[in-house]
Amino acid sequence: MDNWIKLPGCQYITSTECNFSSVELNVFEEVRLRIRAEKGNKTSQWSMVDWFIPFRKAQIGPPKVHLEPEDKAIIINISPPGTRESHMWAMDSSRFTYSLVIWKNSSGIVDKRTETVYPTDKIYKLSPETTYCLKVRARLRSQRKTGLFTPVYCINTTVENKLPPPENLEVDAKNQTYILKWDYTYEDMTFQAQWFHAFLKNIPENHSDKWKQIPGCENVKTTQCVFPQKMFPNGIYYLRVQASNGNNTSLWSEEKKFDTEMQTIIPPPVISMTPINDLLHIYIGAPKDTENKFMNQHYPLIYEINFWKNTSNAEFRILHKKTDFFIPNLQPLTVYCVKARTLIEDKKWNKSSVFSDIVCEKTRPGNTSITWIIAGICAALFAIPLAIYIGKGLLRCINYIFFPSCKPPPSIEEHFSKWSLKNLLLSTSEEQTERCFIIENMNTLTIVEETNQIDEDHRKYSSQTSQDSGNYSNEDENSGGDVSEEVLLQEIM
């Protein structure tokens, strides 16, 4: 911290104030100062001054103003605050905005008008032969700094020119050309139009010689002229027009600001449409952009779709960002017509294309809205297993009725019923005792085992079907057993 430097302009001074503006400081860096009093060899303690950033502390001074009167306007040229050598505002010379207060000298400052002006600009809508007074101050937007006002300048406007300047300049874009139009009071005049780079207005210099003729707009007899779009690459320009009748020339018109970006024409979209039940499936083809391909790449587009029943006038309007969507809840078998246009998603521009061609299409029959479709699907999901189940039951019945298992003759049946009873008893009670037989006698064992096997089969069937069928299957082991087993197995499955 000991690299303190002597501050030029502030050494050995007797007053309590000094000026060090000649020092080349980096005005954006912090500055620390210390000060002490000296007398002979004796010195006081250093007193520290709070650190500061000169640029932050600096106050914007008044700019310099040069005025030139016309009949209904004043041309103004402003030099930025500070001097050429000072570096406080060196980086801002082209970025000051100027705010101007102007009033008629006769009416006093009460009736004032405030305007934002460029370093080279024109104040319009004044009266001829009138004294106007004005003052200007600079402003640095990015730093939120406002400067001091200049002293008040007063100036007289001139006598009104014989020919008025052209008015209401307007630029339209059409195909690959721009059309510049204006109004003029008299007929049989020749006009010429000029253009100028907007960015030059920010550079404080005299640019009066930088206006250029627009080819195709020299000595035109009409109140409009046409020039190719490619003459003006993307950017901001100014245009002005002058009228002449051979002897006299008017002053230049008000300068018309012309931003090519704002002139872009949005072509209408292309619609195609297919009816699906009571829906309309809309597909929007992106606008075909001629030449400049800014459209989809850069700008968020919205489509406005208007649709109506062919028979009624009531129009419905919907907005969509997508290019592919449905219009739901329409009446079936009704002709609907649709038109669409493209909007740029920006309130300020308020840009939109013209409407597309009208497309009409009839909706299909059937009032199947989405809920109905869903309900249908759900119902179907339940119905299918039910139908299968019923079908199977039916098949079984049919099988019993028309293709019954071979019935044994009644004489056997009688005999068999006894068996079955016996078997039934065996199946429950004898089973537990069968192991006892096995241990006691080898001969009985084989027999029992056999019956047991039959019995097991029987139990398997009887558990699945009625008692009767169990009996049959048990008895008809050899003859019809195979058939019935197949049927039963099917059922189990």
Added chain:
Amino acid sequence: MSAKPDAIQNCLWPACLVGLLFPSVLSLECGLLNVHLNRVTWQNLRILNKMSDSFPVECLTENKDFELPQKILSYTQPMNRDIMEAFYEMFSQVFNIFSRHAFKSAWEEKHLKQIQIGLDQQIEYLERCLEEEEKENEDTKQMEEISYSGAREPLLSNLELRRYFNRIGNFLKDKKYSHCAWEIVRLEIRKCFYYLQTFTMLLRRK
């Protein structure tokens, strides 16, 4: 059969439209700004590339790091006033470099003009949006001024940007606006624009 859909059409559509339209339309104030910026920055980047074929090898030794303050745009909010001001400051300073000293460069007049036009356009849009915002905040600002009794301080990041561009300006001056110095500055500004470009792309995605 058709009574129900008709009722839906008649009652729901206007309601839907009101619900859908208004929030989106009202929030579009200068909403396209980053789209514009993105577009014009891209254009400017292309011009900067076109200005010279390639970086001259003999200038490599003079290369310098200007320390682009990258932190200033690491905000996560959408386009707000602070970001707009930072952009404004950047474009203004680049415009300043290209308009005050560039006539001493060896670049083609055509390219120089194109870049000035592009920068001017960006500054113009930013200015308009800043102005719009100022008008909107007029009442609140007046109240603020009363309560804080003084102008609001700009962000510190703006000062950092100034320091950065001051370094660039001083470098050009020190090198007496030599060809190499301009080439190095061109590269630096390209870097700066590229950085802005990616930033606006990120903003667009939000």
